[in-house]
Amino acid sequence: MLEHGGRLLRAIQHYGIAREEWLDLSSGIAPWPYPIPPIPLQAWARLPETDDGLEQAARQYYGVNQLLPVAGSQAAIQALPTLRAPGRVGVLWPCYAEHPHAWRRAGHDLIELSEDQVEAHLDQLDVLVLVNPNNPTGQRIARERLLAWHARLAARGGWLLVDEAFMDNSPTCSVADCAERPGLIVLRSFGKFFGLAGLRLGCVVAEPGLLQRLAELLGPWTVSGPARWVAQTCFADHAAHAAQRERCAVAAAHLAATLQRSGLAPDGGCDLFQYVRSERAAYLHDFLARRGILVRLFEQPAALRFGLPATAAEQQRLAQALSDYQEEMA
Incomplete structure (x- = not known):
């Protein structure tokens, strides 16, 4: 199993700090759950049904004509590589580590690429995989460029797989509305924007034939009845969507400014997290953890990802800890 953020229980044990004393900024999940x-009791008592309104609500929310709800986008990440014969797969790096892990495990040959290297390698790839906005860097790739890459891949029967787990805060940049085109697959994550990661829900947007193959591979009832009911309710709450986007944008700007004032100018980010590269990332991670603040550490390249503080008090607590760090480094 790969390492992931959100391992608060392990930090509690390692640092000996009680759970209620932690400020957990280790994930890119909105800290304000819907x-x-x-x-309803029937959501628990009956097997899930696909005509309960979830698909319709999700299609409207994402602006697409067809999709497949799955038990978190992780389910699709693991399954999709098995739907192609082994081939050559390019992955924009760094990115969410489960993507290359899943393609390697399915027998594909992988090459890690930067955005600037894609053009030179694209015609030798069977599949190109990327996260947009990227996790953990927050890097964005223009919609027009993605569609041009897809056209070149699809002309040879290739795939462009775009993980849009963090796209809800900037939906106009999505390519999900184009995923009817053969060879374009878009993954969307429910839990991050809605602050309900424990629900374990994602959606795959692609051409109908591919969605059918994926559905048959995953089997029936992959999304629980309670999860389907909650998600449908959230997707339909249009007024709350705008409020959540505004709240995230304000918090992200405040976080970026706090980091900037502490000599840790972000090297990237989006409205759900900020990304800082630093040779002293491991030390700063430990420095904050000893003060009950958990952030996400990356080793290659050495960097930290800071999730959003939920309140002014949490923002001040982080600012004070970073000021203490700056003073120690002076």
């Missing part, structure tokens, strides 16, 4: 109304 309020969940009481879940």
